[in-house]
Amino acid sequence: MRLFIAICVCRVLYFIGRLIGKGTSKPGDIARIVCPNVLNRLKFSGKVICITGTNGKTTTSNMVTHILRENGFSVINNSFGSNMLGGITTSLLTNCTFSGEVKADFSVLEIDERWLRFFVKEVTPDYVLLTNLLRDQIVRNCCPEIVLEKIKLGVTPGTTYILNANDPVSQQVSWGIDNPVVWFALGENERSTKECRSGTNDAKVCPKCMHNLSYNYYHYNHVGDFHCENCGFKCPKADFIGTDMNFDEASLNINGKPVKLTFDATYFMFNAVAATALCCTASGISEEKALAAAETFDIGVIKRYEEIEVLGRRCQLILTKQNPASIDQSVDFVADKESPRTLIIISNNMFHTERKDVLFMYDVAYENLKEVEHIVIVGKRRYDMAVRLKLADIDKERVQICDKEEDLRSCLEKTEGNIYVMTSSVFSNEDKVLEELKKL
Amino acid sequence: MRKIKILNLYGEALDLNGDGKNISAFEKRVAEMGYEYETDTLGVGDDIDVSGYDIVFMTHGKPHNVSAISEHFIKYKDNIINNIENGKVFVVTGSTNMLFGKSFSMLDGKTYEGIGLFDCTAEEFDSLYVSDAVLVPEFAPEEKMFGTYYRCESVKFNTPNENRLFKVIKTDEGKGSVGEGEGCHYKNLYATWCLGPVLVRNPLMMKEVLHCVLGEDYRETDFSLEEKAVKMIIDELL
Incomplete structure (x- = not known):
């Protein structure tokens, strides 16, 4: 009976969640309260x-x-x-029968x-x-x-x-x-x-x-x-x-x-x-x-590399995961692009915690950006990023530190070529910078 | 021309969270001052003798790696301690400090011996203490530095507040927190549980270490960018 109730609760909450645009973990989390070890009861x-x-x-x-x-x-x-327990529980309980059979x-x-x-x-x-x-x-x-x-x-x-x-x-x-x-x-x-x-x-x-x-x-x-x-x-x-x-x-x-x-x-x-x-x-x-x-599987690349137009130039937003390996891949992505290139690095505090440590910067090979013609740094930790780029021997003449998002236009007007924006969910408040960019 | 000999001790095994960049930054400053440098990296499988070096770095490492190298490190206890007693410059960051205490026990249930230079023991726990910190260095009590702690060890000093490198004026509480005093400054050994690019981001500490190594050969270089960056962080924190 508890399994049945958990499945019903999960499905109702999932349906409501979809209507109001909420995440998919909560229904599963609540179902697990209703019926602990609910996954163990599935067949x-x-x-x-x-x-x-x-x-x-x-x-x-x-x-x-x-x-x-x-x-x-x-x-x-x-x-x-x-991909955590709540979300997985939601997935399984919304795809099983009311008796808990996962028929796949x-x-x-x-x-x-x-x-x-x-x-x-x-x-x-x-x-x-x-x-x-x-x-x-x-x-x-x-x-x-x-x-x-x-x-x-x-x-x-x-x-x-x-x-x-x-x-x-x-x-x-x-x-x-x-x-x-x-x-x-x-x-x-x-x-x-x-x-x-x-x-x-x-x-x-x-x-x-x-x-x-x-x-x-x-x-x-x-x-x-x-x-x-x-x-x-x-x-x-x-x-x-x-x-x-x-x-x-x-x-x-x-x-x-x-x-x-x-x-x-x-x-x-x-x-x-x-x-x-x-x-x-x-x-x-x-x-x-x-x-x-x-051969017919499509990765959906567009989600990772969204494009907008900025100052009449092609601008790609590069969304990275929250780890150095992923940021390294973004660095290489920009480094491999045709010259001239302009890279905007959004460098902020960590997550919602506002922690100031930016240790991960030192686990990323920013040294591979040496050939990138223009780099504009923006965000709360912009000077820390500038220190990191200095250590990476990036020519300081290529680097502009943008103290205010509103100054992005004047910074970008001094650059040329396609624009790449390196942002990451590791940071916070990128949205403000992206909004400024979209206004240009 | 003076050549500075740098030892990155166990640098291949102890290489977490950008600590190795402290050495790169040190090398650059030495070069900017007009001196040559040579950096060796020694590890398990090598014989260790630190006497021929101007400075020895031991950077932060994974808990598994710190415990795994301890057996090798302890073999060179006399060489390490004698050189520190005679004024050798050492910079030790993060969890690697456990090797300098009396012993440390890990989650695998084993206890590992340290060289006993610090009167402390450490115990690994199954979570992570994370904190930004504002620190007042013992060598510049009017100034402030920024530090970062990521610890899964609780450290117990038997001699509280003796030879501490930093007074901690802002940090987060929690299991593994560092307390009011942190690190160790003994002769020319600078040891801190702060990790990451401590020297890169803190010109105060970099200058102190450079002075210690170069003495009268120290030359001024431009730290304005680093000073601006660290001031912004400290101002945000306080």
């Missing part, structure tokens, strides 16, 4: 897949959903909701890496895909190893893990467990580097023996082909590997079979290999069928 007719990790969760889970649906499977997912071949659930251990107390997933573990929001996660420990607390017997062979941090989930593991990896390509180009590398030393870790190449941050000359720790042999990447055509081979994707970013190709590994393993479809479906 899944199909397999449960959890997709977690620092970056790439949403894209990978959407791609997995797309591949499975294209191959005729019924899939429910939480693409519309939050697959439940594909994107889940916050810190919350997986709570979810598995109620539901044992058949598969867990871990995209990567990178340095994330320090306020919540401190360092990737702290998150790793939390994920390891959620290891459940019988679950198959799909792990990134190129990531020396997340692969530690496999240490000391008997669970089946499927490894995915991306091979060396024209964007691989011999030196780490990112602002952070969380695996400079071997996690087993603390001697220096050697890399044949890096994809980004600490993700690459690594080995330890002291103890032999190295990349495991991949079961699914992406090779022969052609970024101009957004194509690669996965286990020797060609696929042409809709987006050319390295991380997107990683996501495609991970999704293929998961779909083939979980559903038994052939690699060819998985790849044919992957």
